[in-house]
Amino acid sequence: MSNLLIVSPSPHIHSEDSAQKIMFRVVLAMMPALVWSVFVFGIDGLRVTFIAVAACIAFEYLIQRFLMKVEPVITDGSAIVTGILLAFNVPSNLPWWIILIGALVAIGIGKLSFGGLGNNIFNPALVGRVFLLISFPVQMTSWPVTIQSGIDAVTSATPLSFLKEGIKNGKSISELAGGLPNNIDLLFGNTGGSLGEVSAILLILGGLYMLVKKVITWHTPVAVLGSVFIFSGILWLINPELYINPVFQILTGGVMLGAIFMATDMVTSPMTGKGQIIYGIGIGLITISIRTWGAYPEGISFAILLMNAVTPLINTYAKPKLFGGYK
Amino acid sequence: MLKTFKPGGIHPAENKLSAKEAIKVPGIPKTVFIPVAQHIGAPSVPVVKRGDSVKVGQLIAKSGGFVSANIHSSVSGKVKKIDTIPDSSGYRKQGIIIDVEGDEWEESIDTSENLVGQFNLTSEEIINAITQAGVVGLGGATFPTHVKLMPPKGMKAEILIVNGVECEPYLTSDHRLMLEKADEILVGTRLLMKAMKVDKAYIGIENNKPDAIQLLKQKIQGGNHIEIVTLKVRYPQGGEKQLIKAVTGKEVPSGGLPIAVGAVVSNVGTAFAVYEAVQKKKPLVERVVTVTGKSVGKPSNFKVRIGTPVSVLINAAGGMPEDTGKIISGGPMMGKAITNLDVPVTKGTSGILLMKGSESKRKKTISCIRCSRCVSVCPMGLEPYLLQTVSEKQMWGPAEEGNIMDCIECGSCSYTCPSNRPLLDYIRLGKGKVGQIMRTRKS
Amino acid sequence: MSTTIIYTVVTLSTIGTLAAVILYFVAQKFKVYEDPRIDDVETSLPGANCGGCGYAGCRAFAEACVKQNELSNLFCPVGGNDCMGDVAKILGIEAVKQDPRVAVVRCQGSCEYRPRTNKFDGVTTCAIASSVYGGETGCQFGCHGYGDCVAACDFDAIHINPETGIPEVVDEKCVACGACVKACPKNLIELRKKFPKKRKIYVSCRNEEKGGIARKACSVACIGCGKCEKECKFDAITIANNLAFIDSDKCRLCRKCVSVCPTNAIIEVGFPPRKIKQETSEESKAKTPATAGNEK
Structure with a gap:
């Protein structure tokens, strides 16, 4: 049988690209930020990441093998990406069992209940993260201080929650400014927060790598960051004492992480550039709305999940332009 | 900035192995197989019968309608029979088989290499x-x-x-x-x-x-x-x-x-x-065909008589390599895999590509990760991932609304899909079905 | 506290009543008259919604029955004559009887008889494979064996035999809806008249090539020699395009054609073994797989 000629429909060559390679590139792009977070939070950073990744892979395998009774496809690498993203979204001192629950929710509910890779509506890592945030608000919001800050304390507030508390208590921005980190610190990552949120510049580095390797396109990140900047800029111009400046908005919290790594998740973002821009703008608007008027200091996770839900709708309307389709 | 088209497009490895090889004549085969359907449109109607002697350039099948074309003998010799012959389409089709005797051309044809640049014709x-x-x-x-x-x-x-x-x-x-x-x-x-x-x-x-x-x-x-x-x-x-x-x-x-x-x-x-x-008053009886492949001994460009079996060309290019897994008539993106070495060169054969066994196998298909690459490479602005799904589910209505008939079957979507999904296979199927439905609706 | 409960109950009840009244009037206003017989006819149909009658489902078929008020070109192959009798009774008209039919796969091209000449590496559906080329063997008319017919069958009545790679029909389950006939790109499946005891005689081949080419591709191909046509006393056999065809409506199951066929392309199913053993060993060998497959 082996020496028979093979027949298949055209095309007969393939780009040699694979989903596995794409996932591998995403992991590689997250490495600088991961290394930095270990540097900032110590061995704890590594511990959280390791547990999250291992748990995601294990749950994916077990659920596919025994619950769905299909051939496990963990080799595609998507569980690793989910694991790292989940780790990036939690504080470094999170107890191991909470991480396990997060991984189970992310993989089990966020991904496999929809049918596995490619069929999920919501970004699995964010489903896990939001589940933990709502279920374990205390553990999820007590942020360990960075090693570099040298403060003799176990936990501290993130810049965003500090700001939120302050404004709630009727203080103006200029009164609070002393307690806020400067933009340079934010850019290089000397502030508290989730693992992956710390250094904006390293996240951008990873984003550029993915852009060059064509894992992502520019549309989503630019739309998210642009709309965050413009919308918060408008608010800032209206009243700089009540609303913080746009540069601070972009550099703090998870905006950078969300815009570059989570909103660009292929499975849950729209198919066309046009759609991705609409999607990105939506994320930016919702993020700033939650930050400014909502109960939570940070809103990017919710924003991305909400926009994930409307992605199919965006896909229905933001169609590519048909060649020769003019009337 | 060089000109190019928008949207879509890909840039596969060029592999133009035979670009430096001058066009050669591989010699006339012993027998030629000339299909009567070598063009789009109605098949031609044979005007010779078994046992007839023909010269090079003699009309052997005349156009079968407005959208059709004459077919001329590419060799001189005797018509062996008119029968079904294997075709690059993968089905046996009617054709004229001619046993070659000598190389005698019709007198009216100018066979010299001289350039005739001047013309005064309406x-x-x-x-x-x-x-x-x-x-x-x-x-x-x-x-x-x-x-x-x-x-x-x-x-x-x-x-x-x-x-x-x-x-x-x-x-x-x-x-x-x-x-x-x-x-x-x-x-x-x-x-x-x-x-x-x-x-x-x-x-x-x-x-x-x-x-x-x-x-x-x-x-x-x-x-x-x-x-x-x-x-x-x-x-x-x-x-x-x-x-x-x-x-x-x-x-x-x-x-x-x-x-x-x-x-x-x-x-x-x-x-x-x-x-x-x-x-030169010379009908279309020859064309240039590239015979190539990574393990082919001598990738070459041949000036070939229409109807020459592919096996003759492969031998002229250094024989069939041991590790051949697939033989393609045409290029690797749009060509058709053939199973029979007796398949003749027709007017539309631009190349014969021999692929190694390791290159021939398709890779394992996994689920769509919605990376949208098929959408961005589609030169017609379609959504291949969607058309594939609806064709697979036999939803011909949505397929038609998705402009499936605009697909040019270039294969860019299947080429680029990181999940190795057979996008074009299903789209081609859907295109056929939707075309049928549209024709019945019209009539 | 109690006032809150009272207010709630009162408000909700009012809204409920109001909505009910509105709904009642809307329902009256937009009521569509429907012949009550449609429902009756639909209940007497099998409810398989297979589309075998040519309509989009049992409901559509019932509407057509009531609307046309005669049954000459309406027949439910699943329910058969009994069911159509019921329908006729409801409508008070004559039922048109049809012979029950059964699907038959007309190819015996297993690996043994029809050697593989190449390997298909694409989506394994018959529709796609046949749009690409003739198939994995030298015979371009034969079965691909990828099971489009199996997928099309709503009644679990057709399965690929793992040994031959050719689909086989389970006569008891087959309702002759014709879904597999439509699904087969090679047009191999035919609805033939159902004889008692599952008996069948048919040309199990669709190869339209001339004898030599057909035989080279498959040892049990019909070569269009015409012996069966001469042998048949009932004019049931016709030869067209080098291929014999037995009309099941004319066939009387005399089995004479079976014995004269030189390639064993004509097969008999469901008959007791012949008493006079004149068959050569080669013939009986060729006959076994198809016969055995249908007799279990």
Whole structure:
């Protein structure tokens, strides 16, 4: 049988690209930020990441093998990406069992209940993260201080929650400014927060790598960051004492992480550039709305999940332009 | 900034292994198999019968309708029989089998290599000569050329675009032809312009053939009716609609013909065949075929008599490599895999590609990760991932709404899919079904 | 506290009543009259919604029955004559009887008889494979064996035999809806008249090539020799395009054609073994797989 000629429909060559390679590139792009977070939070950073990744892979395998009774496809690498993203979204001192629950929710509910890779509506890592945030608000919001800050304390507030508390208590921005980190610190990552949120510049580095390797396109990140900047800029111009400046908005919290790594998740973002821009703008608007008027200091996770839900709708309307389709 | 088309497109590894090989003649085979359906449209009707003696260039099957073409004997000898013969379509089709005896040409044909550059013919005379000679589009679609030259009422051709793009990887037949027969191609281009009554022609060539671009630019010096357009390397630029977009910036309307934007596209091979048909009275009995592949001993370009079995060409190119897994008639993107080495070269065969066993196998398909690459590479602005799903689920209504009929089957989507999904397989199936449904609705 | 409960109950009840009244009037206003017989006819139909009658489902078929008020070109192959009798009774008209039919796969091209000449590496559906080329063997008319017919069958009545790679029909389950006939791109499946005891005689081949080519591709191909046509006393056999065809409506199951067929392309199913053993060993060998497959 082996020496028979093979027949298949055209095309007969393939780009040699694979989903596995794409996932591998995403992991590689997250490495600088991961290394930095270990540097900032110590061995704890590594511990959280390791547990999250291992748990995601294990749950994916077990659920596919025994619950769905299909051939496990963990080799595609998507569980690793989910694991790292989940780790990036939690504080470094999170107890191991909470991480396990997060991984189970992310993989089990966020991904496999929809049918596995490619069929999920919501970004699995964010489903896990939001589940933990709502279920374990205390553990999820007590942020360990960075090693570099040298403060003799176990936990501290993130810049965003500090700001939120302050404004709630009727203080103006200029009164609070002393307690806020400067933009340079934010850019290089000397502030508290989730693992992956710390250094904006390293996240951008990873984003550029993915852009060059064509894992992502520019549309989503630019739309998210642009709309965050413009919308918060408008608010800032209206009243700089009540609303913080746009540069601070972009550099703090998870905006950078969300815009570059989570909103660009292929499975849950729209198919066309046009759609991705609409999607990105939506994320930016919702993020700033939650930050400014909502109960939570940070809103990017919710924003991305909400926009994930409307992605199919965006896909229905933001169609590519048909060649020769003019009337 | 070099010109190219928008949207979509890919750039596969070029692998033009035979680009430096001059066109050779592999010798005349013992028997030729000439199918009567070598073109788009009605099959031709045989006018010879078993036992008849034929000469090279003699009409053996006449056009079976308006959209059809004459077929001439490519060899001299005796008609062995008229029977079904294996075809590159994968089905046996009717054909004429001729046993070769000597190489005797029809007297009227000028077989010399001399360039006949001057002509004083009317448009009708040129079209008539082309019709008689059975010239069809040699780029692969094999649309009868004379039909293209007679636009439907109310439409007027404004420009001629000669397609020297050759965007398929591996293939080099057009490239070699441009290098070796530049003068003839230019005469052919002028003949086509005269036939269509236009005074502007562009020859589009991708910039991976700088020698051909330079040579042709040199040859046309002084004339401003023919212009060489250098194009960025991008597949499927050789597609009619993509080439028009790249050269003129105009988009052929969805479902329309190129003539709707006043353009007619012809392959360089066709231009050469037109030259031979009109100036040398030589019907289309030969064409240039690239025989190539990574493990082929001598990748070559051959000038082949129509009807020559593929096995003859493979032997001439150094024999069939041990590790051959797949034989493709045409290029790797749009060619058809063949199973039988007796399949003959037809008017539309631009190349024979032998792929190694390791390259031939498809990789494992996994689920769609919605990376949207198929959408971004589709040169027709379609959504292949969606069309594949609806075709697989046999939802022909949504497939039609998704403009499945606009698909040009270039294969860019399947090529680029990181999940190795058989996008084009299903889209082609859906296209067939939707076409059927639309035809029944019309009638 | 109690006032809150009272207010809630009162408000909700009012809204409920109001909505009910509105709904009642809307329902009256937009009522569509429907012949009550449609419902009756639909209940007497099998409810398989297979489309075998040519309509989009049992409901559509019932509407057509009531609307046309005659049953000459309406027949439910699943329910058969009994069911159509019921329908006729409801409508008070004559029922048109049809012979029950059963699907038959007309190819015996297993690996043994029809050697593989190449390997298909694409989506394994018959529709796609046949749009690409003739198939994995030398015979371009034969079965691909990828099971489009199996997927099309709503009644679990057709399965690929793992040994031969050719689909086989389970006569008891087959309702002759014709879904597999439509699904087969090679047009191999035919609805033939159902004889008692599952008996069948048919040309199990669709090869239209001339004898030599057909035989080379498959040892049990019909070569169009015409012996069966001469042998048949009932004019049931016709030869067209080098291929014999037995009309099941004319066939009387005399089995004479079976014995004269030189390639064993004509097969008999469901008959007791013949008493006079004149068959050569080669013939009986060729007959076994198809016969055995249908007799279990």
